[in-house]
Amino acid sequence: MGSMKVGQLLCKATVIEVATGSETDVSGSTKTGGLRGKLNKVVLAYSGGLDTSIVVPWLRENYGCEVVCFTADVGQGITELDGLEEKAKASGASQLVVKDLTEEFVKDFIFPCLRAGAIYERKYLLGTSMARPVITKAMVDVAKAVGADAVAHGCTGKGNDQVRFELTFFALNPELREWDITGREDAIEYAKKHNVPVPVTKKSIYSRDRNLWHLSHEGDILEDPANEPKKDMYMMTVDPEDAPNEPEYLEIGIVSGVPVSLDGKELSPATLLAQLNEIGGRHGVGRIDMVENRLVGMKSRGIYETPGGTILFTAVRELETLTLDRETMQFKDTMALKYAELVYAGRWFDPLRESMDAFMENITKDTTGSVRLKLYKGSVSVVGRKSPYSLYREDISSFESGEIYNQADAAGFIRLYGLPMRVRAMLEKGL
Template structure:
């Protein structure tokens, strides 16, 4: 589609540095087109304050703020939790928020009769893929505009200069210009001193950590929590039933206070480069570990082991933006089948960055104390049976050794 044919653009708008300058840039470069800003609220908190005033002041015709928090937790975060999905030890945060936001973006674009959808993702990052694969699934006919792949701006420093030249107010400055992404589940930090893996993250620097404290600043006394799961989904804390969003918010708070969930990694981006980031996922680490603890007594060995393979592939699909694909949906169906018995209570001890098992119970437990006991099992297990098992299990080893001996003697 020719630029002149684009009359109305729906923009994924956060009010951050990238999208703040995109509104005037679109109007300058796309024939003074109408720009409708859309902000998906997945738990950014105060980042949404004053967003409408800012969007309108910089040239948008209107702003949608869509409350997606419940949907995000229930339809994206918890399916990943049930799967145990990770990517290179990262619990996924930004990656499963993007399809949630992009789906809503496509819905608004169709409602508004837009000609194009625009996002502020850089050409070096993963988010451009996550946004656009979702848009292809829900608005395949829609033109996609990605300014970072078009304009001459090559750095965040130049973005700030553009903003200053166009009188666009910013909440950041050159000294605190970390690239951050925040939602109800996590907070990521990239850029500045973090770009050199030789530099230790400044966890105790004022304003760096937002969801919690560093382990050394956590309380000297442990905190105990009991989390109830129903078919793999957390539904209560310390006996109090809560909604999905309420549980994530509550457990994030207590996890943050205890220095839980800090991760400093160099990860392999989808686009081929390595990237260093620091992640805060306090509640996520607690829920993932508690869920895994519960599965140790509720899943049989073969399912438990095979599910690890599924978890890795599931995490890769989510990280790579392939949420709305037949394979991800099929893997979710497998996961849901495994979770039918993942019901019970997990007690954890939180202490200075650690999540420690303090007790697991389930009505579907596969752990039989009589069978496992070192004492008198009452005949539940005949130890003499082990001899025949070992003979058969080790038969191939014995046969090879005997044949090797014969060959050596010959």
């Protein structure tokens, strides 16, 4: 990216040029120089939602620069992309660049997390966390292509995403810039003032993030953890109560810890996930309601729909019960916690995560086979699994006597394994 200045847009502050110490307040007045006139073209990560919609006129108003909007197609659906170019230009952008990243997203970001077994705080399958680095990476490429001298985003200062974006930008010599829109109510007022069309109102404000892996819901009545989500809030999954009364069976083929087929048919990563989303969604699979610890220190309540992801996680983990020994599985699970933490915190390009990924790839090289699953009323049940590298041996595990395992050996093993307990008991009894 060369000498490109990499910027951020956060809440509750003035514009700060770190390199020079100059500032620009929200009205555009300059303190000790400022950046007005110094930025010619900025690439903005653009979704068409409230936050990014008002950033366009804000950038033009405060910096007098050209704004190029960038949207990454990570499987959020055609409805979210419809009319986006018109909306961006109506907000003051010179153009909208859209890149299809779905296959790269699933293959290079989702599947490594899946192989690692990365789950944040027992529930969250990292849908938004995995999407941010692939978006940021493509955004930097677009900035180079259009000759921009800055990049920007409109993430809230109370969330995790500003950290995820900027940790990638930090490798590109960033100079931070902030803004003073203090919340979504302020943002709506700003949008009205500048005639920016946004898809929310003060009466009903859900903050959603959708991609091919999941759909998240935050805000509105969900801000009170005691409130049950409304039935009509869900968009990817039917209510389990309304799901079909007959179960559906499917088989997932896996090679070296990565899903490759559905019911014997090989599919591309994105196609496989899309089909599982449809199947899992109609059975009400993959709903999660959780209170999580955000990276910035506060707790937040979120609802997640991850139908295809839930199916795949179940399948891969189940196959590992055949192919991994006890010590390896336990150590992998321990590492998975740290892996998930790094991804959640936006440290995708951290050397530690990359090194852990090399371990995960090596340790799952024999996790190959298939898992048969049953979907019914919101549940995913494993009904069968097989692998050419299975460590399960019926001739050993059978309750019948066999040549490899001599049951008489158990007596000596138990005496040695229980020796510390016997010694402690003898001490307590004065023996």
